[in-house]
Amino acid sequence: MPTPDARERILGTATRLFDRHGVHAVGLQRIIDECDCGKNLLYTHFASKDDLVVAYLRRCAAGWDALVAGVRAASPSPEGRLVELVREAGVRATEPGSRGCALRATLAEFPEPRHPAHRVAVEYLVRARARLRELAAETSAADPDRLADRIMTIIDGLYANGPIFGDDTAKAAVAFAEDVVRAESR
Amino acid sequence: MPTPDARERILGTATRLFDRHGVHAVGLQRIIDECDCGKNLLYTHFASKDDLVVAYLRRCAAGWDALVAGVRAASPSPEGRLVELVREAGVRATEPGSRGCALRATLAEFPEPRHPAHRVAVEYLVRARARLRELAAETSAADPDRLADRIMTIIDGLYANGPIFGDDTAKAAVAFAEDVVRAESR
DNA sequence: GTCTATACTTTGATAGAC
DNA sequence: GTCTATCAAAGTATAGAC
Numbered sequence: 001m002p003t004p005d006a007r008e009r010i011l012g013t014a015t016r017l018f019d020r021h022g023v024h025a026v027g028l029q030r031i032i033d034e035c036d037c038g039k040n041l042l043y044t045h046f047a048s049k050d051d052l053v054v055a056y057l058r059r060c061a062a063g064w065d066a067l068v069a070g071v072r073a074a075s076p077s078p079e080g081r082l083v084e085l086v087r088e089a090g091v092r093a094t095e096p097g098s099r100g101c102a103l104r105a106t107l108a109e110f111p112e113p114r115h116p117a118h119r120v121a122v123e124y125l126v127r128a129r130a131r132l133r134e135l136a137a138e139t140s141a142a143d144p145d146r147l148a149d150r151i152m153t154i155i156d157g158l159y160a161n162g163p164i165f166g167d168d169t170a171k172a173a174v175a176f177a178e179d180v181v182r183a184e185s186r
Numbered sequence: 187m188p189t190p191d192a193r194e195r196i197l198g199t200a201t202r203l204f205d206r207h208g209v210h211a212v213g214l215q216r217i218i219d220e221c222d223c224g225k226n227l228l229y230t231h232f233a234s235k236d237d238l239v240v241a242y243l244r245r246c247a248a249g250w251d252a253l254v255a256g257v258r259a260a261s262p263s264p265e266g267r268l269v270e271l272v273r274e275a276g277v278r279a280t281e282p283g284s285r286g287c288a289l290r291a292t293l294a295e296f297p298e299p300r301h302p303a304h305r306v307a308v309e310y311l312v313r314a315r316a317r318l319r320e321l322a323a324e325t326s327a328a329d330p331d332r333l334a335d336r337i338m339t340i341i342d343g344l345y346a347n348g349p350i351f352g353d354d355t356a357k358a359a360v361a362f363a364e365d366v367v368r369a370e371s372r
Numbered sequence: 373g374t375c376t377a378t379a380c381t382t383t384g385a386t387a388g389a390c
Numbered sequence: 391g392t393c394t395a396t397c398a399a400a401g402t403a404t405a406g407a408c
Contacts, residue, residue, distance in 0.1 A: 002374070022297040024210050027399060038376040039401085049400070099297050104346055108294035111208045111285050122350055129351070149355075150362055156346040157339030160290055164308055165315070169335075176336055183369065213385060224391045225388085235386065 007045045010035055011055055018056050020097055023109050023117070028052075053106070053117045060102040061124035068131050078138035079181045082151050085135075086177040089155045090170030093162030100159040103128075128152075140185055147184040151177060193231045196221050197241055204242050206283055209295050209303070214238075239292070239303045246288040247310035254317050264324035265367045268337050271321075272363040275341045276356030279348030286345040289314075314338075326371055333370040337363060 013035040017026045028049055032039055046052040067088055075081045092098065099105050103121045110117040129152055136148035158173040199221040203212045214235055218225055232238040253274055261267045278284065285291050289307045296303040315338055322334035344359040 006375085020297070022294065024295070025297065028401085029399080032377095036376085039378085040403090041375060043401075044374095099294065105294040105297075108208070108285065108291040109210070111206070111211065111291075125350055146358065149358055152347070153340055153343030153359070153362065156343040157341075160342040160346065161338070164311055172332065172335055173339070176339065179369070183365070214387085215385085218391095226391075229387075 002041065002044050006037065006041055010037060010042055010045060011052070011059060014052055015056055015059055018053070018106075019099070019102060022099065023053055023056075023106055050116050053110075054120050057103060057106060057117065057120045057124060061127065064124075064128055065131065068135070072135070078135065079140075079185060081135055082132075082139070082147070082181055083174060083177045085132075086151065086154055086158065087170075087174050089158050090162060090173055093159045094167050094170050098163045100163050101156070104156070104159065139181070141181075142184065142186075147181070150180050150184070154180065192223060192227055196223060196228055196231060197238070197245060200238055201242055201245055204239070204292075205285070205288060208285065209239055209242075209292055236302050239296075240306050243289060243292060243303060243306045243310060247313065250310075250314055251317065254321065258321070264321065265326075265371060267321055268318075268325070268333070268367055269360060269363045271318075272337065272340055272344065273356075273360050275344050276348060276359055279345045280353050280356050284349045286349050287342070290342070290345065325367070327367075328370065328372075333367065336366050336370070340366065 010031065014026075014031050017031060017034065028039070028042065031052075032042060035042075042052075046055065068085065071081050071084045071088065075084050093100060103125055106117055107121045107125075110121070112118060129148070132152050133145055133148040136144040136151070139147065141147040154173050154177050158169060161169045162173075196217065200212075200217050203217060203220070214225075214228065217238075218228055221228075228238075232241065254271065257267050257270045257274065261270050279286060289311055292303055293307045293311075296307070298304060315334070318338050319331055319334040322330040322337070325333065327333040340359050340363050344355060347355045348359075
């Protein structure tokens with residue numbers, strides 16, 4: 001019976017490499033090399049590369065959920081939480097070597113709608129929007145869904161442009177989010 | 187000397203396939219098959235697949251420039267042009283089988299900064315922002331660059347979410363753009 | 373008995389030769 | 391325009407280390 005520890009180590013290495021270089025650019029051999037594990041071990045934990053990619057996407061989605069939960073715990077004001085989320089997204093989007101949102105990047109790498117990686121990425125993006133709408137429902141906004149969708153648009157734009165245009169994009173996105181929250185709150 | 191007609195035919199076929207399935211998923215053989223051209227012909231016009239991808243990106247960028255020029259000619263109001271651009275982006279983003287913005291999708295497929303496809307995509311995205319800022323400079327906005335960047339954010343969010351959430355996203359983006367233009371114009 | 377290391381097979385890609 | 395070289399990838403099997 002294989003140790004669950006190894007699974008985490010493999011998935012951690014895969015996550016790091018996929019995040020930096022993309023899924024297609026990283027072969028299983030490279031993961032095996034950098035992980036110091038045998039090929040058999042990887043294939044006992046993940047039946048195929050697709051399986052590994054799906055696990056990677058689940059981990060990314062869990063990271064987003066954890067971020068939302070953290071913001072919810074740390075920030076008392078419902079309106080402030082939305083802005084804080086944009087700020088946190090900005091930090092991630094402008095890190096050196098960032099490729100933006102991992103879910104969206106993987107979606108672009110697997111355009112076929114029936115591919116497991118594509119389906120899982122879409123599934124988690126739908127869930128991310130639902131999470132945002134939950135947050136927005138706690139504000140005093142007249143149309144919380146609209147507020148949530150606009151914040152999501154800002155985050156997506158940030159993930160798209162942050163890696164290209166840098167820190168200014170992140171600051172501008174936070175200001176944009178503040179203006180939107182203000183406008184929608186009355 | 188190769189006929190320029192053939193080059194267009196090859197590039198047209200490549201554009202169609204790359205747009206639908208992504209660059210990595212389309213082999214040169216498939217382009218050759220659907221184009222009814224020999225392998226030699228393709229290699230006389232494009233030295234490598236990378237060359238073909240770069241030409242594809244240039245064509246996408248030219249399409250965007252043409253769209254901006256068309257909106258400029260058709261719509262007299264500088265403010266209205268920005269909204270119209272969002273509307274046109276929405277049409278493209280929600281077409282069946284759309285993968286969003288081709289430049290961004292290709293960027294995700296080629297994450298290495300030194301890769302020609304990556305460099306060209308970034309180059310054209312920088313230019314796209316500059317074009318938007320030119321349009322915004324003609325409005326009465328207090329801070330035209332800020333208005334332009336916010337419209338770009340909305341367009342990017344639309345390209346990201348339109349393929350997933352469909353028509354409603356496009357309508358919401360237009361309304362969002364109208365609100366932003368109104369807010370920035372005073 | 374679980375893990376490492378490696379050799380092998382198959383497949384599909386770019387690229388070039390004829 | 392077909393045919394071939396080369397290479398890298400996924401996946402499988404096998405041999406051996408602790």
